[in-house]
Amino acid sequence: MTRRHEQIAEALREAIADGRHPVGGALPSEAELAERHGVSRGTVRQAVSALQAEGMIGSRQGARRVVLSTAPSQSFAELRSFAQWARAGGHTPGGRVLESVRCAARVEEAALLQLAPQSQVLRVLRVRTLDGEPVLLERTVYAGWIADAVQRLPDDCESVTQSLYDDTGLVFAHGEHHIDAVAAGTVDSQRLGVRRGSPLLRVRRTTTTPEGRPVESSDDRYRPGSVVFTVRNSTQANPLARLGRD
Template sequence: MSARQGRRHEQIADELRRAIADGRYPIGATLPSEAELATAHDASRGTVRQAVSALLAEGLVGSRQGARRVVLSTTPSQSFTELRSFAQWARAGGRTAGGRVITANWDTARADEAGLLQVPHAAPVLRVLRLRTLDEDPVLLERTVYAEWIAPAVAALPHDSESVTQRLYDDTGLVFAHGEHHIDAVAAGTADAEHLRLRRGSPLLRVRRTTTTAEGRPVETSDDRYSPGSVVFTVRNSTQTNPLTRSRA
């Protein structure tokens, strides 16, 4: 795929998102056929198909065999069946992502972190506390621990990088290929409350995640805490496949 084709399907997806958000395609409505969309956007059906697939992944539209795509939601949600960065998810919803590093320190891996990162106990790691924003509102506090092999590249990034994932790809070619997520609820501690502008003890959605390269090499492990109402996660399952499993706390 050429860079121009890639940009074109992203542009069409953005236009369709705006049309859904503006009410031109309300919940329950059907999108035009691929042929109609291709004509309207002066694009190939393959390009349109890619654009619509992005909306499917975000939960904006549903897929029914032999039928047109039906609008399910006006707000993109983050699906755990795909691995996308916070900034990518924000852009998909027409939001502006921001971020700043609060602290970044070299440290040694604790026992649980060493296991997740597959490094010896007390191996060097980079520990980063990062605040993420949506449209300048604080919504996420990330406590991320990076393995030593990638930590220098992370440490060299500007502290206000919009997307660490994208910058690491641009600078080093690193691709985050796999992720494991554990979701629960926690009460906001002192640091959480201060940076997310909440009362101490407020309920937070916590996602503990570990991501690896395509070869299975751990890159980072993180404790991410979202302010109430800031994000919706979706899991789509069926009798054939189920990306979500239950486990005891």
């Protein structure tokens, strides 16, 4: 059964999405929301904390919470799978394998996965959904040593990360991400329901075990408006590196 604070969080997401609480505007106070929903301020605080963790709202001491985005965000401060991130934000994740084939690694794939040239890899094309809507197309290349375990998973596996941990004990510990924008090609447009040439947010990532052994390399393409990535930094630490082009 959905808990009360989750219901309130979802109601706030819907109000933000349809413009009742526009970006830049302030949310009602905790007292107002508590009265509106017939709950305690503590329950309201749990609900708005979920939206704050998603990056949809922000706050500062002594001021009302302000709407920052109409889309849930994902931070690079921690490594989480798509399904883990979606559930943490109160959303329902889904996925389906569209293609899966074993083949020889390309030169760049072998380098990223630290494999010998022409080593066998598993190449998987997978669409990810958020609350039933397609939002992400993943082109993932798995190192040969984990390919059997990946292929044993059902095509609609909700979380590959969790399933591989449950089945084999594999831990995805480190990730390197490169972010840019690309135009949607034929496959992207068909699978994500956008026009050919539409801008997609692309995240290219390589994930390794705690020992640094590469597990996968992936090209992830997000539908416009489906997700916002956030980076929080300071003078002491900066998790994001900006690279120039030659």
